[in-house]
Amino acid sequence: MTNINGKTxxxxxxxxxKPWKTPIxxxxxFILGHVKPLQAKLVNLSFxxxxxxxxxxxxxxxxxxxxxxxxxxxxxxxLFFSNFNGTWNQYIDAFADVLSDGLNLIWRWSDxxxxxxxxxxxxxxxxxxxxxxxxxxxxxxxxxxxxVKAAHRVCTALEDLGRNSAEMTPAQFSGAYLQFLTKVxxxxxxxxxxxxxx
Amino acid sequence: xxxxxxxxxxxxxxxxxxxDPKSDISHDCALxxxxxxxxxxxxxxxAKISSTHMSRLVVMDDVVFVGVPAREEHLQSxxxxxxxxxxxxxxxxxxxxxxxTPEFVDAVWSHCVGYPGVRDVPAWIAYMKKCQIDTTFFFAxxxxxxxxxxxxxxxxQASVAHFIAEHQGLPAAxxxxxFRDFFGRIKSMPDEEPGRxxxxxxxxxxxxxxxxAAHNG
Numbered sequence: 001m002t003n004i005n006g007k008t009x010x011x012x013x014x015x016x017x018k019p020w021k022t023p024i025x026x027x028x029x030f031i032l033g034h035v036k037p038l039q040a041k042l043v044n045l046s047f048x049x050x051x052x053x054x055x056x057x058x059x060x061x062x063x064x065x066x067x068x069x070x071x072x073x074x075x076x077x078x079l080f081f082s083n084f085n086g087t088w089n090q091y092i093d094a095f096a097d098v099l100s101d102g103l104n105l106i107w108r109w110s111d112x113x114x115x116x117x118x119x120x121x122x123x124x125x126x127x128x129x130x131x132x133x134x135x136x137x138x139x140x141x142x143x144x145x146x147x148v149k150a151a152h153r154v155c156t157a158l159e160d161l162g163r164n165s166a167e168m169t170p171a172q173f174s175g176a177y178l179q180f181l182t183k184v185x186x187x188x189x190x191x192x193x194x195x196x197x198x
Numbered sequence: 199x200x201x202x203x204x205x206x207x208x209x210x211x212x213x214x215x216x217x218d219p220k221s222d223i224s225h226d227c228a229l230x231x232x233x234x235x236x237x238x239x240x241x242x243x244x245a246k247i248s249s250t251h252m253s254r255l256v257v258m259d260d261v262v263f264v265g266v267p268a269r270e271e272h273l274q275s276x277x278x279x280x281x282x283x284x285x286x287x288x289x290x291x292x293x294x295x296x297x298x299t300p301e302f303v304d305a306v307w308s309h310c311v312g313y314p315g316v317r318d319v320p321a322w323i324a325y326m327k328k329c330q331i332d333t334t335f336f337f338a339x340x341x342x343x344x345x346x347x348x349x350x351x352x353x354x355q356a357s358v359a360h361f362i363a364e365h366q367g368l369p370a371a372x373x374x375x376x377f378r379d380f381f382g383r384i385k386s387m388p389d390e391e392p393g394r395x396x397x398x399x400x401x402x403x404x405x406x407x408x409x410x411a412a413h414n415g
Contacts, residue, residue, distance in 0.1 A: 016261065079279075
């Protein structure tokens with residue numbers, strides 16, 4: 001079991017939904033996907049590399065051979081995958097604090113979802129529906145989402161300065177270099193080994 | 199399409215695991231045992247499938263019963279869940295999996311129902327598509343950069359910090375010449391190896407500029 005790789009945690013959860021509720025959730029996701037301002041809080045949290053919700057209809061589990069027994073399910077299932085930085089507790093606390101309305105909107109269609117607040121009941125629910133990862137890989141284990149974004153900002157600023165630096169006089173370069181430093185100074189934090197989490 | 203966010207593709211695969219009561223070790227146990235010993239970091243097979251940002255493999259034994267009054271029900275098969283966040287399109291990715299890591303693919307998916315083998319790449323792709331579940335909502339915080347450009351950006355970030363620290367207080371002309379040289383070297387930087395926990399140059403301590411410290415008290 002390995003939910004953690006470097007600074008990233010893999011959360012996998014599955015919750016049952018009554019099939020008549022599934023179209024409502026699909027509609028909510030459709031709106032979330034197309035109205036980008038609704039994702040602002042998720043973006044601003046800035047510790048989730050990638051997350052996804054996948055609805056598996058009760059008759060949608062792949063059946064690839066006649067010898068494979070057919071599924072007889074009454075619920076549709078909502079799978080949730082997240083790749084986030086920090087510990088399990090930090091993640092759920094932050095999620096519940098900042099995105100409680102959004103979480104309620106998404107999971108209220110799942111059976112027995114207690115609501116994102118108070119957080120104790122929410123954590124108990126997530127612990128119940130989560131299952132552990134058997135193998136987890138990340139291409140940049142030492143970097144958080146913020147590290148990645150900062151690194152790309154540094155690259156853009158460097159490219160701008162580098163492109164124009166050949167034609168500058170030393171005095172002009174000196175001014176441009178100072179502006180570059182001012183621009184990137186907040187993005188020069190180091191990446192490294194992650195703290196030991198839960 | 200919900201599987202795509204910018205240049206990142208969100209792949210979700212559910213492959214039914216073979217249930218063979220006659221085998222000495224059940225397929226789900228054998229699969230878990232293999233995954234437990236599979237190397238990670240830059241020795242991971244996913245490091246060879248170089249367009250993989252993040253991926254996971256999970257053996258799902260059953261669905262979860264959340265308690266009464268919900269109804270208790272069970273899956274008839276166990277499923278291997280494969281979740282991957284990758285650059286570009288699905289078919290080139292699956293082709294890369296088949297060509298770069300055939301032993302890994304065989305070792306994992308040979309425990310799954312209907313797996314056609316990896317030698318026949320079109321059959322492998324068709325098999326994976328049958329197992330694919332479309333993503334309903336996909337969020338990628340950084341969806342405009344590939345794995346390689348992110349790895350390079352992280353290296354450049356560390357190098358820039360190092361350059362700044364090493365070239366403080368130089369006269370403008372010398373600084374400009376040093377920067378031109380540095381910028382040229384950055385441009386010809388080789389590709390980075392994905393998955394490394396010990397990426398050289400990534401962990402930098404930036405020395406404090408003493409004159410700035412004095413100025414700011």
